[in-house]
Amino acid sequence: xxxxxxxxxxxxxxNVKNYLSQTLTAVMKRIAKxxxxxxxxxxxxxxxxDGTPEMVREKFPSVHLLEPGENLxxxxxxxxxxxxxxxxxxETDVDYxxxxxxDALLNFGTMTALSTFMDDHPEAAMVGPRLYYKDGxxxxxxxRFPDWKQVFLDLFPIHWRVQESRLNGRYPRSLYxxxxxxxxxxILGAVMMVRPEAxxxxxxxxxxxxxYVEEVDWCRRMRDAGWEIYLEPRAGTLxxxxxxxxQFPAEMYVALWRSRLRYFRKYHGRLYNQLIRGILLLGMGYxxxxxxxxxAKGEMPRDELEARLRAYEQVMGLAEAGA
Numbered sequence: 001x002x003x004x005x006x007x008x009x010x011x012x013x014x015n016v017k018n019y020l021s022q023t024l025t026a027v028m029k030r031i032a033k034x035x036x037x038x039x040x041x042x043x044x045x046x047x048x049x050d051g052t053p054e055m056v057r058e059k060f061p062s063v064h065l066l067e068p069g070e071n072l073x074x075x076x077x078x079x080x081x082x083x084x085x086x087x088x089x090x091e092t093d094v095d096y097x098x099x100x101x102x103d104a105l106l107n108f109g110t111m112t113a114l115s116t117f118m119d120d121h122p123e124a125a126m127v128g129p130r131l132y133y134k135d136g137x138x139x140x141x142x143x144r145f146p147d148w149k150q151v152f153l154d155l156f157p158i159h160w161r162v163q164e165s166r167l168n169g170r171y172p173r174s175l176y177x178x179x180x181x182x183x184x185x186x187i188l189g190a191v192m193m194v195r196p197e198a199x200x201x202x203x204x205x206x207x208x209x210x211x212y213v214e215e216v217d218w219c220r221r222m223r224d225a226g227w228e229i230y231l232e233p234r235a236g237t238l239x240x241x242x243x244x245x246x247q248f249p250a251e252m253y254v255a256l257w258r259s260r261l262r263y264f265r266k267y268h269g270r271l272y273n274q275l276i277r278g279i280l281l282l283g284m285g286y287x288x289x290x291x292x293x294x295x296a297k298g299e300m301p302r303d304e305l306e307a308r309l310r311a312y313e314q315v316m317g318l319a320e321a322g323a
Contacts, residue, residue, distance in 0.1 A: 005115040007039035007193075008085050008094035012077035013102040014046040017055050019240060020102040024060050027106060036112045039098070040064065042081040046071040074189070075205035075214040088200050097199065101190040103240035104131075113235035114193040117181060125198035125227030126219060128187030129235035130176055138176070139239055142184035142231040144169040145220060146213075146263060148275050155283025171231070181232045186219035190239045198227050211252070213259035220267060250311040257315045265322070277319040284312040284319075 009027060013020045024041070031039045042064045045052050056065050066080055078099055086092035096115055100106070110129050117127050131141040146169065153168045164170050175182050192215060202221040205214050219229050257280070264276050288309055295305040 003036070003119065005037050005095040005119070006093060007037055007096055007098050007111060007115065008081075008092070009039050009041045009098045009100060010044070010078055010081040011041070011100050011102050012044045012046060012072075012074055012081075013048065013052055014071060015048045015050045015052070016102050017048065017050045017052045020052060021055060021059065023100065023102050023105060024056070024063065027100070028060065030106050030108060030111055034109065034112045037115055039111070040094075042066065042084065044068070044072070044077040044081050046073070046077055073207070073210040074212075075209050076207045078214075079204040079207060082199070082204055087196070088203050092196060094196065097194045097196065099189070099192045099194065101239070101241075104190045105238040105240075106191070107236040107238070110191075110235040110237055114232060117230065117232050117235075118193060118195060121181075121228070121230065123228045124195065124230050125222040125225075126187065126192055126194045127181070127230045127232050128191050128193070129237045130231070130233040131188060131190060131237050131239040134238060134240055138173060139241075140170055140188070141176075141190075142171055142187045142229075144171075145185045146216065146260065148272070148279060151260070151276055151279050151283070155279065155287060176231075176233045179233050181230050181234075184229050184231050185223065186216050186229060187231055188239075189215035190241065191237050195227075198222050198225070201225055201227075208262060209259045211255040211259065213256075213263050217263060217266070250307040253311045254314045254318070258318055261318055261322075273322070277322065280319040281316055284316045288312045 011020065011023065020043070024043070027041060031037065041062070043056050044066045045056070046068070047070050053065060053067055056063055064084070066084065068080060072080065082097065085094060085097070096118055098111065114127050114129060118124055128141060131139040133139050144166070149167050150169045153163060157163060162168065171182070171184060202218070202225050206217050209217060223229060261276070264273050291300060291305055291308045294300040295302065
């Protein structure tokens with residue numbers, strides 16, 4: 001047997017007890033069967049009200065359960081566990097950190113494949129697996145850094161080919177199909193294996209992002225520091241993330257744009273941000289008109305229309321305030 005890599009696995013969870021139970025079951029089975037890795041698992045429960053802590057204590061007594069007593073969000077939740085491990089400045093005995101969403105089921109061999117890749121590529125700060133949906137359908141797992149074109153196409157969708165193209169930050173599906181690792185700007189935060197040296201160099205996740213864009217920012221900082229980020233298609237993970245929803249998640253929609261605006265302020269200048277805000281203001285107006293037209297045709301319930309319009313107004317307020 002070759003080198004055995006020690007992993008610190010971190011899962012931040014909020015009111016998804018059933019998903020988390022499946023994910024932890026899969027993780028424990030992988031740890032037991034993949035002889036090239038050993039791991040300790042940390043679960044940060046962000047004040048769930050569905051019995052998550054009790055489930056973890058009862059079914060997974062070996063897991064380190066952290067209960068901050070409030071919803072810290074994704075970045076601060078992960079950072080809580082990372083600090084417990086000794087990051088960013090203390091001593092830690094893990095070879096790699098694996099950040100895992102509670103709705104991601106690792107395929108057998110994924111932890112070994114990712115850690116072996118990191119062993120063989122010392123220039124890599126981070127690597128992620130190929131993700132797919134429950135029905136086996138392809139899921140984009142890595143993206144180019146956000147820019148004004150992606151903002152425009154998000155708000156003014158044109159044609160599916162354009163939406164799937166480089167213009168919209170996508171990598172060609174042929175790269176995934178080739179089953180060879182390829183460098184990317186950032187990987188989706190569902191599964192991220194991270195090198196401790198990179199964490200020490202650039203620091204922990206930016207807690208200014210409460211929800212969304214945290215992994216984009218982290219990868220950007222690592223890339224700016226000279227590290228590489230990779231996607232390893234030979235490693236696979238089932239990601240339960242829903243591709244559609246019948247109920248508009250207004251609070252999450254506003255949080256997404258708050259985080260996106262923060263990212264653009266952090267990495268781009270005043271004129272660029274004026275362009276982003278202009279596109280966003282026009283886009284919110286356009287989305288509002290589309291929602292009203294759908295409601296008039298009976299394609300959208302009244303309560304959803306009202307939720308959408310309130311969310312669009314909030315996002316416009318964020319854009320106008322530059323916040």
